[in-house]
Amino acid sequence: MKDIGCQYGILSGSRENSLYNALWVAQALLRKGSSRTARTTILLFTNEDDPFGSIKGAAKADMTRTTLQRAKDAQDLGISIELLPLGRPDQEFNVSLFYAQLIGLEDDDAAQFMPSAGQKLEDMKDQLRKQMFAKRIVRRITLLIANGLSIELNTYALIRPTTPGAIMWLDSVTNRPLKTERSFICADTGALMHEPTKLSQSYKNENIIFSVEELSEIKRVSTGHLRLLGFKPLSCLKDYHNLRPSTFVFPSDKEVVGSTRIFIALHRSMLRLNRFAVAYCGSSFHPRLVALVAQDEIINAGGQVEPPGMYMIYLPYTDDVRLIEEFHSESNVRVPRATDDHIKKAADLIKRTYLKDFSVCQFANPALQRHYAMLQALALEEEEIPDTIDETLPDEEGMARLGVVKAIEEFKLSVYGDKYDEESNSVGNGKANEASKKRKAAAENAANESANYDWADLADNGQLKDLTVAELKLYLTAHNLPVSGKKEALISRILTHMGK
Amino acid sequence: MARNREGLVLLLDVGPSMHRVLPEVQKICSMLIQKKLIYRKFDEVGIVIFGAEDTDNELTIEVGGYEHVVVLRNIKVVDGDIVEALQELPRGTVAGDYLDAVVVGMDMLIKKYQLTNKGKKRICLITDAQNPIKDPYKGTKDDQVSTIAVQMAAHGVRMETIIVRGRLGEDIDQRIVDENDHLLHLFSEKTSAKTVYVESPTSLLGALRTRDISPVTIFRGDLEISPKLKIKVWVYKKTSEEKFPTLKKYSDKAPPTDKYATHEVKVDYEYKSVEDPSKVIPPNQRIKGYRYGPQVVPISSVEWDAFKFKPEKSVKLLGFTNASNILRHYYMKDVNIFIAEPGNARAAIAVSALARAMKELNKVAIVRCVWRQGQGSVVLGVLTPNLSEKDKTPDSFCFNVLPFAEDVREFQFPSFSNFPASWQPSEQQQQAADNLVMMLDLAPPGKEEALLPEFTPNPILERFYHHLELKSKQPDAAVPPLDRTLKKITEPDPQLFSESKSVVEAFCKSFEVKENPKLKKSTRRLLQEKPSGSDDEGGYGDTSNALAIKSDESQLLAKADKIGDLTPVQDFEAMMSRRDNPDWVAKAIKDMENKICNMVENCKGGDNYCKALECLVALRKGCILEQLLPMAGTKTIQRFPSPSFQTLPGEKAWQFLGISCIKRAHIDFHIRSHRQ
Secondary structure (H helix, E strand, O other), X not given: OOOOOOOOOOOOOOOOOHHHHHHHHXXXXXXXXXXXXXXXXXXXXXXXXXXXXXXXXXXXXXXXXXXXXXXXXXXXXXXXEEEEEOOOOOOOOOHHHOHHHHOOOOHHHHHHHHHHHHHHXXXXXXXXXXXXXXXXXXXXXXXXXXXXXXXXXXXXXXXXXXXXXXXXXXXOOOOOEEEEEEEEEEOOOOOEEOOOOEEEEEEOOEEEEEEHHHHHHHHOOOOOOEEEXXXXXXXXXXXXXXXXXXXXXXXXXOOEEOHHHHHHHHHHHXXXXXXXXXXXXXXXXXXXXXXXXXXXXXXXXXXEEEOOEEXXXXXXXXXXXXXXXXXXXXXXXXXXXXXXXXXXXXXXXXXXXXXXXXXXXXXXXXXXXXXXXXXXXXXXXXXXXXXXXXXXXXXXXXXXXXXXXXXXXXXXXXXXXXXXHHHHHOOOOOHHHHHHHHHHHHHHHHHHHHOOOOHXXXXXXXXXXXXXXXXXXXXXXHOOOOOOOOHHHHHHHHHHHHOO | OOOOOXXXXXXXXXXXXXXXXXXXXXXXHHHHHHHHHHHOOOOEEEEEEEOOOOOEOHHHHHOOOOOOEEEEEEEEEOOHHHHHHHHOOOOOOOOXXXXXXXXHHHHHHHHHHOOOOOOEEEEEEEEOOOOOOOOOOOOOHHHHHHHHHHHHHHHOEEEEEEEEOOOOOOOOOHHHHHHHHHHHHHXXXXXXXXXXXXXXXXXXXXXXXXXXXXXXXXXEEEEEEEOOEEEEEEEEEOEOOOOOOOOEEEOOOOOXXXXXXXXXXXXXXXXXXXXXXXXXXXXXXXEEEEEEOOEEEEEOHHHHHHHOOOOOOEEEEEEEEEHHHOOHHHOOOOOEEEEEOOOOHHHHHHHHHXXXXXXHHOEEEEEEEEOOOOOOOOEEEEEEEEOOOOOOOOOEEEEEEOOOHHHEOOOOOXXXXXXXXXXXXOHHHHHHHHHHHHHOEOOOOOOOOOOOHHHOOOHHHHHHHHHHXXXXXXXXXXXXXXXXXXXXXXXXXXXXXXXXXXXHHHHHHHOOOEEOOOOOHHHOOOOOOOOOOOOOOHHHHHHHHHHHHHOHHHOOHHHOOOOOOOOHHHHHHHHHOOOOOOHHHHHHHHHHHHHHHHHHHOOOOOHHHHHHHHHHHHHHHHHHHOXXXXXXXXXXHOOOOHXXXXXXOHHHHHHHHOOOHHHHHHHHHHHHHHHO
């Protein structure tokens, strides 16, 4: 997106068609940009809904025609034109007079255009700092169903964690960019070598050598497609059957005609029968067993909330799932379970603290927002870094409401009796407590022991190196410093601490 | 010496009823040892087999009895010998008594470790539990099991039992099976024993956890329902992907005579200015630059630390919401589990009460987590109830990370209802799809759920470790083909598909797919990778073959470097059109000629003949395009042994090529003169 820094005004009565000129200049500017891959958009801000209203007769028709042609040419060149109408106090902006044609609106769309355009303007003002992504197909895959019947699918990444963006290393003196060069050095001979094509795994006290080709062959256990294995009821897909963000799958008829029809049929059946498909996704990058869960389209007043299609959920294997629940059940004692009364009180609590219209997209990532705000402040050399709001904090006010407090108290009473305060005071128990006690005792011991040495004197005379590591650690423990590292590191840490 | 080493005794049933699954038992046990060899080198393992022909154990010498139990390997530190022993388990001849084996195994563990409580002790029993155990000298079998179980608990021995269930319809004595189930269940009641049942060989491979990781908490502290109510919880990882092992870079520069060569490769990084590559900048003189529009803003880590987002360590509840508000695909990462602080009964009750109430009301909890002090971000997630069915395991919550507003990309997709009518399935097609979804059932009622993630091994890792073992014996061993049992994970189960053959066929018949004719060949892709080491024979190999032919045209053209069996014509065209080296054309023509000759000579019926002709036409066309000898391809025709073709005599081949008799004579002459 580029800002066009020229100003034009339409003077009624003049023969000059400034809108035409504006489009022409904007297009020329955008065409100058070298990158063919960039997205180009002209944002047209105007409060005049009928630019040629004051002109009559053939001149008007002619101007309208040439201007529209100009706009069409621009659009043909891949430049999209977005209209941001600014309402005037006395009259409403009427798109259908001229601009509907210019930006290519159909009759029905024109009616809906105004409210959505207003929204757009509003959005621009306090927009979330958010990285924009163009809708892009991640991969095209084929789903093999059976007997050689296969359909074509496109995959999209609809949910992916956003990171603060790639960094670039700079020289701190000159602020010029750096490049990283990697070199491989043979540890035995010291010779410089190319990127090794052999890798080794130590096994039975030997180095077993694999070539890169062998490894990629090991990983290629299936064709690079999605292979349907069967279907299961949705209840078989447990909450802990998840490893990474899901991938959205949508059919395409571009290469294999008939794909969409099969996909729709399967999609409907899976939704109706409450089943998901199990498939093996044999891509060379990340081969895994996946679940294909059908998602019906969800539309609300604002538009499409959930697109129709299937989500590919990556399933764990046996060694990826850990049996934590069983890890602690060593004794043959039954674990305490909640009684019906406890459950009833908990249910009351849940009803009280119910978030009515929660949606996953309602919270911005506070760390990321902070990052962007900081970056902007530092880049523009602003004095202050603007505060960002952490929306993820619980609603303290709501929690302090009388009904909620009462429900919490009742639940507390039913589970903890009147012993809640006692328990919360004893900081942990069992193992953790013992460990912390031990640590405390060791620190006390070290403090006592370390008092036996004249540390300042030892340091001044350079005699610290004559002490043992254990002795040095006494000082460090007594002063609550880290005790890691080699002897030299310990000594230098002591010296730094003493300020020498 | 590792402090946390484990002593493990494998008790393996090798009786006649176990013979059909013994290959899998061998595989999973050797996998277990192999992983120990890499990740837990100090663990100690012993092997006991029962149901064997002979008897060889200490107890039989000391007190008598315990027949048909053989101590194959005494408890010792894992080594290659154990792996080998496991790969050639003897096949037994008598029905084994698993209780005898348990006693022998216990005896070995106790003798070896005495009462020292160093490390962990574990017994792993793999049996089909189809044979009765002997009656004890006094008391009942129940008493006997109880006595052993008490001993086990006293010595802190854990037991893990894998019971291989026979296929339905086999004649097994249900009474004995029930009795054994009951007895083995007694173990799990009295001690920390676990029993799993498996039906298929594939799930047997996944039944034993081959990698033993002691779990570590990622958070210990309060789950804050409100400032007034805090529940003490511990958080662990519930799932975590086991990655392909990271291999070291290997250098073969050292002379082979050097015995002490490390063969290691050091990787060095140097930072150089882009403008002046001769200038090397030390690592600590670098500074991170962040993009802000077209410019890059240098920001030191000190500045970041001063201003960055620093939340307090806490886990806070935001509220509860309907389970239907959180769609399954929002889950972002691997899963954590919240359990009440061990030993804290009140916390356990509180977690249990909340979990059960949430389940009842179909609600989930939204929480905001900062696991550690100093963590630079918060995590928003959903707690879902994870109710336990067993008395001994506590109720818990599963925690899944939810996306933030920035993480969701709102792309618009067309509604299915907006698609043209030709894309909508008809009623009959919908019915076929319904049937398919119903019939290809991986979790039929009353049977084991196939491909249950908890019982499905990772085929790639299995293959890697298998290859590793082969290579340790023979350094140039080729990559082994994927095991038949593991193929059930990567390919459809032939049995399931043949059981519902009619439904599958009906589905395939009611839909039609064809390649888009409007697309140019060169724009087509759909890369067809062949799995390595696949043995495309029999039932299911055929479908993949058929498919390969179907989508053959879409083969990645640029990559063809030899003429394969499946799509010779396309391969040939691809090779001819390669422009990176003029030799390709010559090679393509030569290969094609050979291929055609092969086809003709090895052909039994007429089916290869057509294919050969197609190839021939392609060859000729290619030659003409390249303006090579006009007789190219005709040399090959000479080799068509016309008598062997009933369907198409050699003469037809000539016609097929559109070469007239006159020209043919000319060519014949040409060839003859050429030969002379």
